[in-house]
Amino acid sequence: MSLDRPAGKVPLLELEGLVKHFPFRDSLGRRRGAVHAVDGVTLAVPRGSVLAIVGESGCGKSTLGRVALRLVEPDAGSLRFDGEDLLALRPAALRAKRREMQLIFQDPFASLDPRMTVEAAITEPLILHRLHRGRERARVAELLERVGLRPELARRWPHEFSGGQRQRIAIARALASEPRLVIGDEPVSALDVSVQAQVVNLLGDLIRDLGLTFVLISHDLGVVRQVADRVAVMYLGRIVEEAPAEQLFLTPRHPYTRALLAAVPGQGGALKLLEGDIPSPVSPPSGCRFRTRCPHAQALCAEVVPELMGDAGRESAGQAAHLTACHFQDSLPPATPIREAAADARLARLQSFFSTNREPTA
Amino acid sequence: MNALEVDRLSIEFRTDRGVLQAVDRISFAVEPGRTLAIVGESGCGKSATALAILGLLAENAGRLGDIRLAGELLTPEAQRQARGRELAMIFQEPMTSLNPAFTAGEQVAEALRLHEGLSPRDAMARAVAMLERVRIPEAARRAKQYPHQLSGGMRQRVMIAIALACRPRLLIADEPTTALDVTVQAQILALLDELKRETGTAVVLITHDLGVVQDHADEVVVMYAGRVAERAPAARLFAEPQHPYTIGLLGAAPRLDSKRPRLASIEGTVPDLRDPPPGCRFAPRCPFAIEVCATTPPLREIAPLHFAACHRAPLA
Numbered sequence: 274m275s276l277d278r279p280a281g282k283v284p285l286l287e288l289e290g291l292v293k294h295f296p297f298r299d300s301l302g303r304r305r306g307a308v309h310a311v312d313g314v315t316l317a318v319p320r321g322s323v324l325a326i327v328g329e330s331g332c333g334k335s336t337l338g339r340v341a342l343r344l345v346e347p348d349a350g351s352l353r354f355d356g357e358d359l360l361a362l363r364p365a366a367l368r369a370k371r372r373e374m375q376l377i378f379q380d381p382f383a384s385l386d387p388r389m390t391v392e393a394a395i396t397e398p399l400i401l402h403r404l405h406r407g408r409e410r411a412r413v414a415e416l417l418e419r420v421g422l423r424p425e426l427a428r429r430w431p432h433e434f435s436g437g438q439r440q441r442i443a444i445a446r447a448l449a450s451e452p453r454l455v456i457g458d459e460p461v462s463a464l465d466v467s468v469q470a471q472v473v474n475l476l477g478d479l480i481r482d483l484g485l486t487f488v489l490i491s492h493d494l495g496v497v498r499q500v501a502d503r504v505a506v507m508y509l510g511r512i513v514e515e516a517p518a519e520q521l522f523l524t525p526r527h528p529y530t531r532a533l534l535a536a537v538p539g540q541g542g543a544l545k546l547l548e549g550d551i552p553s554p555v556s557p558p559s560g561c562r563f564r565t566r567c568p569h570a571q572a573l574c575a576e577v578v579p580e581l582m583g584d585a586g587r588e589s590a591g592q593a594a595h596l597t598a599c600h601f602q603d604s605l606p607p608a609t610p611i612r613e614a615a616a617d618a619r620l621a622r623l624q625s626f627f628s629t630n631r632e633p634t635a
Numbered sequence: 636m637n638a639l640e641v642d643r644l645s646i647e648f649r650t651d652r653g654v655l656q657a658v659d660r661i662s663f664a665v666e667p668g669r670t671l672a673i674v675g676e677s678g679c680g681k682s683a684t685a686l687a688i689l690g691l692l693a694e695n696a697g698r699l700g701d702i703r704l705a706g707e708l709l710t711p712e713a714q715r716q717a718r719g720r721e722l723a724m725i726f727q728e729p730m731t732s733l734n735p736a737f738t739a740g741e742q743v744a745e746a747l748r749l750h751e752g753l754s755p756r757d758a759m760a761r762a763v764a765m766l767e768r769v770r771i772p773e774a775a776r777r778a779k780q781y782p783h784q785l786s787g788g789m790r791q792r793v794m795i796a797i798a799l800a801c802r803p804r805l806l807i808a809d810e811p812t813t814a815l816d817v818t819v820q821a822q823i824l825a826l827l828d829e830l831k832r833e834t835g836t837a838v839v840l841i842t843h844d845l846g847v848v849q850d851h852a853d854e855v856v857v858m859y860a861g862r863v864a865e866r867a868p869a870a871r872l873f874a875e876p877q878h879p880y881t882i883g884l885l886g887a888a889p890r891l892d893s894k895r896p897r898l899a900s901i902e903g904t905v906p907d908l909r910d911p912p913p914g915c916r917f918a919p920r921c922p923f924a925i926e927v928c929a930t931t932p933p934l935r936e937i938a939p940l941h942f943a944a945c946h947r948a949p950l951a
Binding site: 330437465466467469470495498499532534539540541546550551611613614625626627 | 889890
């Protein structure tokens with residue numbers, strides 16, 4: 274957990290003021306503007322913790338994940354892994370460093386090479402980083418068991434597996450180089466609910482058992498609730514709120530976070546719906562980017578960009594930082610609480626038979 | 636009278652590797668102005684059911700059983716006649732359902748000219764009114780735009796305008812919001828509810844999202860491996876699910892209000908429908924399975940209007 278780490282330890286991953294714009298050009302090659310994908314993001318991920326980055330499509334969360342691993346070069350800002358400046362590394366040193374940072378993608382059908390057996394796919398990173406030399410096969414078997422697959426499956430091809438099994442293989446491959454940091458970009462979004470539950474449980478086990486530091490990029494707030502220690506909410510390239518998961522879900526402050534939570538289906542129909550669509554990231558609104566859809570917007574919101582900041586009173590009370598980028602965070606009405614599911618003893622008991630291999634007694 | 640009745644519908648697909656029984660003798664009905672949700676995971680047969688109702692199954696499919704629209708038996712010819720008029724549809728991906736070469740207004744107007752015989756000018760006027768009705772801001776200007784100039788949510792609104800332009804008796808919505816962001820999804824589903832109330836159109840909502848079902852359905856059919864596992868009024872299904880598959884599925888979905896120690900995990904995978912297991916198709920993954928589950932459980936009425944196909948139901 275992030276909160277009880279010894280004081281003075283550097284976070285494993287630190288992003289500061291990161292900016293990434295993607296310019297686009299007209300048919301004559303003239304620059305016609307840029308997509309402001311990431312626009313000044315500062316985040317720290319403590320060792321052994323899970324940070325979730327949530328937001329809707331186009332908010333810049335996937336770009337941020339790639340910039341964090343320097344798979345995409347940022348235009349500005351700094352990037353430190355274990356205290357070391359990643360942007361200063363030469364290509365060879367960066368490649369070596371990648372051993373410690375891995376990425377899991379959404380679509381296991383696209384991320385596995387169809388012409389490589391499972392064994393070849395998982396052995397590749399071992400060879401690349403010269404790990405477990407001479408006993409690669411045994412290591413592959415260990416990794417497969419670790420992700421809940423039978424080692425005999427090593428000689429099979431990706432097309433022989435279901436979506437959930439492929440995502441397990443992709444996870445085994447990501448773990449092969451013994452990374453300290455794993456970034457999962459919508460790692461369970463392509464899976465059916467029951468399979469998604471299996472993979473979410475697996476990720477939780479791996480994070481705990483291997484002491485992984487994990488960044489979960491997701492649009493699915495339920496999955497985020499289940500996995501994350503801390504959550505950062507992104508809107509049009511900026512973080513609008515960042516807080517411990519429990520606080521973010523129970524006492525959201527930013528109007529966008531509140532709207533996002535209220536829109537999750539299964540709460541009896543959203544109370545207040547957001548109007549309109551997300552503005553274009555090519556020409557984001559001035560001031561607060563959410564103001565065009567915000568029910569609380571005032572004149573100030575169009576003029577001044579709100580900074581991401583905490584509430585001094587609460588933090589001095591010893592609570593972990595709850596940061597919000599809203600001029601009116603202290604004067605907003607209290608958030609409508611998310612609807613609690615009724616405690617249902619019968620259902621909980623029946624469902625417990627699915628969680629373990631216990632024999633039902635009923 | 637029911638807007639739609641489906642009676643012992645079976646669907647088979649002939650494939651290179653044998654016959655696949657996608658749907659096995661399912662029955663349900665929907666009243667005017669009501670929403671029936673068909674929920675299940677990939678391969679459960681929910682989309683094949685939708686296509687069968689619309690008469691849009693692929694060439695290699697065979698269908699048995701009766702489908703009635705407002706009491707009239709739907710033959711392939713009757714389906715062709717009804718499609719777009721009394722029988723409307725919206726799909727997951729509005730970009731592929733809209734024609735990129737025509738404006739939004741032209742596409743809504745086309746439905747009106749074709750099915751209601753309106754003149755081009757009247758059709759376009761009604762089309763703009765329809766776009767206003769699905770809450771497209773500046774409808775007159777948007778009507779002149781092409782699909783690529785519209786956002787995903789806006790395109791799905793255009794699809795809804797096309798679907799509802801001729802006041803259909805039945806709307807089949809197959810994962811209508813799956814491709815949309817959560818805030819836009821909420822808008823579209825609220826819009827569908829409102830239009831349904833106004834027009835009395837019956838809706839068959841096909842989805843994998845239990846949250847969407849909970850908020851928007853009156854009745855629910857849970858499908859597993861081509862069969863109905865459970866059928867009940869929505870409130871009842873969520874309060875007292877009886878089929879182990881429904882129970883597991885509800886436990887597998889994460890919740891917002893609290894972190895679960897562990898999500899319910901339905902072990903194993905869905906059966907191959909070219910060679911389904913004998914008896915209950917869920918039995919190989921069911922923690923409650925006993926010997927009798929090797930025989931096919933009938934869909935029994937466990938409580939008024941609540942049906943479950945499980946030998947062990949009601950589970951206490």
